[in-house]
Amino acid sequence: MGSDVAEAQIDDLSDAEINVLLEIYEVLRLTPGNGRKLNPTSNMYVWDYKGISRTYVVLDPQREVAALRVDCFPI
Secondary structure: OOOHHHHHHHHOOOHHHHHHHHHHHHHHHHOOOOOEEOOOOOOEEEEEEOOEEEEEEEEOOOOEEEEEEEEEOOO
16 A cells, blocks of 8 residues: 555545545556646655545656555545
């Protein structure tokens, strides 16, 4: 997953929120660098979608994504 914090945050999500997170994972599987960069020179990104915010890092050159945080915001 990437971090124990992200795993604990995912455990707290509802079934509907998990479905949104799975949508995010599917997009990132195809286009890992598609989020908003936190810093122009880093590989850290944030993706906000339907009340779920996911902070992640893209591991180059593998193009793998590791979750650092997964936050839920009431809509």
